[in-house]
Amino acid sequence: MTKDTQGPLWEVFVQKKSGQPFVHCGNLHAFDAEMALQNARDLYTRRGEGMSLWVVPSAAITASSPEDRGAFFEPSNDKIFRHPTFYQIPDGIGHM
Amino acid sequence: METNEAQAVFESKLANNEYIEPKDWMPEDYRKHLIRQISQHAHSEVVGMLPEGNWISRAPSLRAKLVLLAKVQDEGGHGLYLYTAAETLGTSRDEMLDALLTGKAKYSSIFNYPTLTWADIGAIGWLVDGAAIMNQVMLQRTSYGPYSRAMIRICKEESFHQRQGYEIMTRMAFGSPEQKDMAQDALNRWWYPSLMMFGPPDTESPNSEKAIKWRIKRETNDQLRQRFVNQTVVQATYLGLKVPDDKLKWNPEKDGYDYSDPDWNEFKNVIKGHGICNRERINARQKAHDNGAWVRAAANAYSQKQNQQSEAA
Numbered sequence: 271m272t273k274d275t276q277g278p279l280w281e282v283f284v285q286k287k288s289g290q291p292f293v294h295c296g297n298l299h300a301f302d303a304e305m306a307l308q309n310a311r312d313l314y315t316r317r318g319e320g321m322s323l324w325v326v327p328s329a330a331i332t333a334s335s336p337e338d339r340g341a342f343f344e345p346s347n348d349k350i351f352r353h354p355t356f357y358q359i360p361d362g363i364g365h366m
Numbered sequence: 367m368e369t370n371e372a373q374a375v376f377e378s379k380l381a382n383n384e385y386i387e388p389k390d391w392m393p394e395d396y397r398k399h400l401i402r403q404i405s406q407h408a409h410s411e412v413v414g415m416l417p418e419g420n421w422i423s424r425a426p427s428l429r430a431k432l433v434l435l436a437k438v439q440d441e442g443g444h445g446l447y448l449y450t451a452a453e454t455l456g457t458s459r460d461e462m463l464d465a466l467l468t469g470k471a472k473y474s475s476i477f478n479y480p481t482l483t484w485a486d487i488g489a490i491g492w493l494v495d496g497a498a499i500m501n502q503v504m505l506q507r508t509s510y511g512p513y514s515r516a517m518i519r520i521c522k523e524e525s526f527h528q529r530q531g532y533e534i535m536t537r538m539a540f541g542s543p544e545q546k547d548m549a550q551d552a553l554n555r556w557w558y559p560s561l562m563m564f565g566p567p568d569t570e571s572p573n574s575e576k577a578i579k580w581r582i583k584r585e586t587n588d589q590l591r592q593r594f595v596n597q598t599v600v601q602a603t604y605l606g607l608k609v610p611d612d613k614l615k616w617n618p619e620k621d622g623y624d625y626s627d628p629d630w631n632e633f634k635n636v637i638k639g640h641g642i643c644n645r646e647r648i649n650a651r652q653k654a655h656d657n658g659a660w661v662r663a664a665a666n667a668y669s670q671k672q673n674q675q676s677e678a679a
Contacts, residue, residue: 274659275666276459279450296519297450299459301665302672313443316436317523336390 277301279328282310284320292324300325380581385511388454396580399573400510401455402471403582405462408448409473412466413647415441417481418490426484433530434487440527444520451512467652475633476559478641485538485545485552491531493553493560493598499524500594501564509581532601539605546606553602554610558628564591566630596622 276299283292295314300306306325315323334342350356359366372391379386386392415438422438425431449459465471476494481487502524505517538549565571565587577583595614602609613626635641 274460274662276662277666277669279453296447296515298446299450301662301669305665313446316439316443333389336387 277305280306280310280325281328281331282306282314283324283326284310284314285322286320288321292322295319297328380509383581385514386509387511395576396582397455399576399580399582400513401452401457403573403577404448404452404455404513405457405465406472406474408445408452408462409466409471410477411441411445411448413473413477413651414494415445416647416650417477417479417643418487420481421484421487424484430534437491437527437530440523444516444523447516447519448513451510451516454512463655467648467655469639469648472637474563475636475641476563477647478636478643479555479559480643482555483548483552485534485548486556488531488534488538488549489552489556491527491529492535492601493531493556494563495524495527495531496598497560497563497594499528500590500597504583504585504590507584513582535605535607539607549605550607553607557610558632561591561594561625561628562633562636564588564594566633567627570630592622595625599623 278299278301279297280300280303281297282295284295285292298306298309298313300309303325307323310323310325314320346352373393376386376390376392376396379390386396418434418438418441422431422434425434449462452462453459462471466473481490499521502517502521506514506521508514508517535549535552538545538552540546565574568574568586568588571587574583574586578586599609599614611626613624615624616622617624636644639645
């Protein structure tokens with residue numbers, strides 16, 4: 271007999287209302303995608319928290335590394351011209 | 367990164383009220399402390415289903431049964447959130463279940479007391495969930511990200527648990543004289559075990575100092591216990607019930623009640639496994655685990671077969 275197991279880990283994303291983004295809400299164990307979806311419904315949407323679910327095998331997720339945080343996100347730090355507040359707009363031209 | 371440098375980053379995060387995430391460097395002791403605390407918290411949620419489960423088939427009305435079922439289902443869910451939070455620290459679900467079933471891991475001592483009457487279900491929701499919420503509200507701001515997120519979710523769901531318990535107490539306390547006696551009897555039996563839920567006094571709590579230093583806990587056992595007493599006495603008074611403590615007295619200087627400590631020898635005994643229901647609880651968990659084995663084996667075999675078929679196609 272094979273070793274007792276709880277099945278692999280899945281990450282759960284829930285969409286609260288149509289049109290909104292799917293947000294990570296937690297994880298769970300399941301043996302296949304269908305079971306993961308059913309477990310996610312029972313575990314994470316008992317009070318109308320969502321109307322649509324994604325489940326993704328945790329092993330399929332690649333995450334950025336906290337140690338490289340500085341260098342990895344550095345390219346965005348010195349580009350203040352990407353923000354609207356960088357620009358001066360004359361008075362009297364209405365909303366822009 | 368050098369260990370010293372990593373340690374400095376870790377400590378500056380704690381100092382700045384930032385969260386530690388699973389992939390961040392953390393001291394081994396911090397990791398071990400969290401695995402112990404979170405897994406035991408998870409075990410408490412799961413074992414905590416048993417005393418209440420005893421009354422699902424005996425609930426006095428269909429409404430009461432539906433409510434209790436929903437509450438017990440929530441507790442199971444809370445156990446699952448916590449197990450996966452602990453798993454992010456490098457332990458596995460199987461290791462944790464094994465530790466519970468072999469007695470290596472503990473769970474809250476309160477669940478080793480029996481639920482003798484329907485009023486006990488009221489007292490558990492009111493007092494036991496009340497005490498748990500007090501602890502969990504603090505833990506929402508614990509320093510480990512996954513634990514904090516699980517706590518925020520759990521607190522949102524728990525608030526109905528305490529209210530449903532107090533509702534049962536209200537009905538009993540304002541019911542027939544016999545019902546009121548049952549409510550008083552339940553309060554008498556659950557009061558001190560509830561005070562024990564906050565853990566040993568600060569002077570004798572071996573893990574507290576580190577837990578505070580690491581911001582795993584933000585308040586001490588005695589601080590939380592005091593707040594619980596202050597909050598609960600007024601609720602007992604409303605019910606016309608008497609807290610079973612002759613020394614209970616308002617102390618204006620500390621702006622709180624003076625109260626008697628629970629019997630800490632009893633606490634130690636129950637933790638060691640000599641409570642009224644310790645054996646019954648573990649046997650029930652073992653039976654549920656064994657009865658589920660064929661389901662896990664079949665689901666595993668089915669998913670492997672599906673994988674093979676999709677690879678072959």
